[in-house]
Amino acid sequence: MSKYYVNKFLYTIDRDPEWVASYRHDPRGTLSRWEKEIGGWINPTEQTSWLEFTPAEREALATHDYVWLFENGAHFFLNLTLFIALFDDEYAAESGPLAFQLEMAQKLGHWTGREYPSVAL
Amino acid sequence: MAELTAVLASTHHPFYYKATTSPEEERPPYAADWQRKVEAYRETLTAAEPDILVMVGADHFHQLWLDNYPQFLIGKQETYDATFYNEEREFGIPKFTLNGDIELSRYMHEQLLGKDFDFAVSHELKIDHSIICPIITVRPDADLPVVPIYTNIFVPPLPSPKRFYQLGRAIREVIDSFPSDKKVAAIGTGHLSLELGGPRQFGEHGPDPLFDADAIEWLSTGNIDAILANVTHESMAGSGNATHGFMDLLLMMGIAGPDVHADYVDQLDLFHTREMYMTWYPNKNQSQLDAAARAAETAQASTGPIYASDPAWEQFRTAQGRPAAAAGS
Numbered sequence: 001m002s003k004y005y006v007n008k009f010l011y012t013i014d015r016d017p018e019w020v021a022s023y024r025h026d027p028r029g030t031l032s033r034w035e036k037e038i039g040g041w042i043n044p045t046e047q048t049s050w051l052e053f054t055p056a057e058r059e060a061l062a063t064h065d066y067v068w069l070f071e072n073g074a075h076f077f078l079n080l081t082l083f084i085a086l087f088d089d090e091y092a093a094e095s096g097p098l099a100f101q102l103e104m105a106q107k108l109g110h111w112t113g114r115e116y117p118s119v120a121l
Numbered sequence: 122m123a124e125l126t127a128v129l130a131s132t133h134h135p136f137y138y139k140a141t142t143s144p145e146e147e148r149p150p151y152a153a154d155w156q157r158k159v160e161a162y163r164e165t166l167t168a169a170e171p172d173i174l175v176m177v178g179a180d181h182f183h184q185l186w187l188d189n190y191p192q193f194l195i196g197k198q199e200t201y202d203a204t205f206y207n208e209e210r211e212f213g214i215p216k217f218t219l220n221g222d223i224e225l226s227r228y229m230h231e232q233l234l235g236k237d238f239d240f241a242v243s244h245e246l247k248i249d250h251s252i253i254c255p256i257i258t259v260r261p262d263a264d265l266p267v268v269p270i271y272t273n274i275f276v277p278p279l280p281s282p283k284r285f286y287q288l289g290r291a292i293r294e295v296i297d298s299f300p301s302d303k304k305v306a307a308i309g310t311g312h313l314s315l316e317l318g319g320p321r322q323f324g325e326h327g328p329d330p331l332f333d334a335d336a337i338e339w340l341s342t343g344n345i346d347a348i349l350a351n352v353t354h355e356s357m358a359g360s361g362n363a364t365h366g367f368m369d370l371l372l373m374m375g376i377a378g379p380d381v382h383a384d385y386v387d388q389l390d391l392f393h394t395r396e397m398y399m400t401w402y403p404n405k406n407q408s409q410l411d412a413a414a415r416a417a418e419t420a421q422a423s424t425g426p427i428y429a430s431d432p433a434w435e436q437f438r439t440a441q442g443r444p445a446a447a448a449g450s
Contacts, residue, residue, distance in 0.1 A: 004187055011182055014207050042188075070318065076362050077275060078182060080318030084211060097149075101323045108320040116319060116362055120277040121187065 003073050003121055005039070005051045009061060010069075010078035012038050014085060024086045028062040067107050073117045080104070123299035126306055127169030127409070128401040130340065130373035131162070133178070133254035133310035134391065139213040151391060158387055158398065159258045161420035165385045165400040166259045168412030169306050173222050174260065174267045175229070175296065177309030177369055178251025179274045183208070190276045191241035193288065195233070196269040197226040203248035203256075217253055222266035225299060229268055232295040238288055246271075251369075255308050272372065274311070274365045282352050285368040286345055289375020293403075296376075307376050311369030313337070313395045316361040323393040329360035330437040333388075333395045334429040336367060340374050341383040341399060341426035348374075370397070377401035385413040387422030388433070398422070 013019045013034070022030040040047040053061070060068040066083045070076065084100060091100035137159065140152040183205040185191065203217035233240055248269060256263050270292070273279055280288075296305050313336050314329035321328040339348045348371060357364040377383070378401075385400040402409045410424075417424045427433075 007187060011186060015183070015205065017206060017210070075182070075275075076318030080322070081207060081211065085207065088211075098323050104318070105320050105322045105324070110320075112320045116358070118277070 002051065002053060002057065003075075003119075005053055006057050006061065006069065006072075007075050007078055007121075008039070008051075009034060010074060010082045014078065014082040020082070020085045023082075027064055031058065031062050066104065070108055070111075071117055073119055075119045076116075123173075123296055123301045123303050123305050125293065125296045125376075125403045126171060126304045127166055128373055128377045128403060129162075129166060129255070129259065129306065129308040130370045130377075130397075130399045131255060131258070131308075131310050132312055132394065132396045132398075133251050133258075134394065134396060135208065135212040135214060135250045135254055137254065138215075138257050142213075155389060155391065155396070158389055158396075158420040158422070161416040161422065162385070162387060162398040162400070163259045163261075164412050164416045165409075166306060166308070168409045169402065170304055171265060171306035172303040173225055173305045174265050175225070175270065175292065175305060175307040176252045176255070176267050177270045177272065177292075177307070177372055178249070178255075179311070179366065179369060180249050180271050181251065182275065183249040184247050185271065187276065190273065191271070192273045192280050193238060194241040194243055194246075194271040195226060195230050196221065196243050196246040196271075197223060197230060198244055198246060199223060201246060201248050201267065201269065203253040205247065205249060208250050212250065214250055214253060214257070217248070217256065217263050219248065219256070219263055220266040222268055224301070225266075225305070226268045228299055229270075229292070229295050232298070233288075233291055236291045236294070238291055251310050255310050259308065272369055274368055277354075279354060279365060279368070281354075282368055282371055283349055285372045286348070286375040289372040290378075292372075293376045293378065307373065309369050309373040309376075311372075312363060312366030313370075313397055314360040315363040315366060315394050317363040319362045321361060325392060326390060326437070327361065327394045329364070330390075330395065330434060331429070332360040332364070333397070334431070334434040334437075336370070337386065337388055337397055337399075337427050338429040340370055340397075341386045341423075342428075343374060343377065343379050343381040343383075345374070345379045370399075373399075377403065382426050384410065385417060385422060385424060386427045387417075387420050388427065390433075 198221045201219045313333040316322040387398040389396040
């Protein structure tokens with residue numbers, strides 16, 4: 001897994017409200033646009049030439065699959081905060097405060113008591 | 122020489138601002154108790170009459186990123202902006218502008234390099250909630266110049282617990298030798314046991330209440346030997362995947378010194394984590410101790426260590442002596 005590139009996606013989306021909104025409503029299209037516009041960005045004039053997602057990473061990001069991302073070593077803080085941005089408001093409106101966070105915990109429940117996947121790069 | 126008048130180590134729960142400034146009908150049920158404790162804690166800093174704040178925290182991937190992530194970093198600026206978009210979004214924390222203290226930043230940077238702490242430096246550092254939360258809680262007027270220090274508690278491999286403690290000791294030496302007649306307070310925030318983005322997050326209590334019990338005893342008694350004997354990166358991960366923020370509390374204990382008992386200790390079980398507020402007065406005077414006593418009376422806190430044998434943790438003990446959260450796993 002190119003964990004760095006996955007983390008770069010989570011990090012750069014989470015810090016920009018327009019990308020957050022785009023990723024919420026059109027994850028697959030946003031992923032393609034992000035790869036063209038942001039993925040290789042170092043600074044306004046310099047680009048990285050070699051970063052790319054594996055097919056499994058691309059599919060996980062395109063389907064908002066935060067469980068797969070956790071299980072494959074995406075950084076836990078980035079994985080949490082971006083998906084909170086996507087889903088917290090509507091979950092809270094429907095089921096009360098922290099409903100999304102609690103569902104996320106429950107979906108990761110099979111990791112309780114086990115050594116978590118490493119977030120080290 | 123400068124006088125170090127207070128050392129504060131606390132958690133930095135980013136929900137505090139919103140919980141205590143929302144309209145009364147929207148405040149969570151724990152907000153009033155939390156606010157009473159925090160405002161009492163604030164008085165322990167006020168009594169130290171600081172002129173400058175040395176602030177220790179950790180950027181949460183707001184500005185520092187994996188393309189160039191430092192283990193330790195110091196800001197050296199006249200002015201610092203605070204609060205990133207996603208912290209406003211998630212926690213409702215407002216924006217701030219803080220004055221810096223270039224003279225102390227420069228002195229701190231040079232002296233720490235001389236003590237073999239090879240710090241990165243930033244001249245365009247924006248402060249995140251690890252530092253603005255304690256401003257909100259203990260200095261809400263944001264009227265003092267700051268020297269921000271960031272540590273890496275997020276990007277493995279991390280510096281060792283011993284290194285965090287040694288850095289605290291070095292910072293203490295630098296403050297004590299700073300050629301100034303100003304009063305300096307050191308304020309640092311981190312975590313007790315904490316889980317973020319994992320299966321134990323946002324439970325009824327923190328992921329490992331008995332680690333919290335030990336941690337508060339070790340910190341409040343200055344028991345560095347017990348910490349170094351018991352706390353490793355692996356053991357912290359076992360107590361919650363974000364528990365490594367404990368090392369910033371350890372750093373603050375390093376500033377206070379070994380075998381030094383804290384002068385004020387409070388804690389609060391706040392659904393998914395345990396809040397902790399601790400103050401040492403390295404050059405204590407009677408007015409500071411009186412302030413700590415008044416604050417402790419208001420908050421039902423302690424003017425000395427809180428031990429792991431405190432009845433507050435009895436509910437988490439099982440027959441095996443393990444925390445309920447771990448025993449169920």
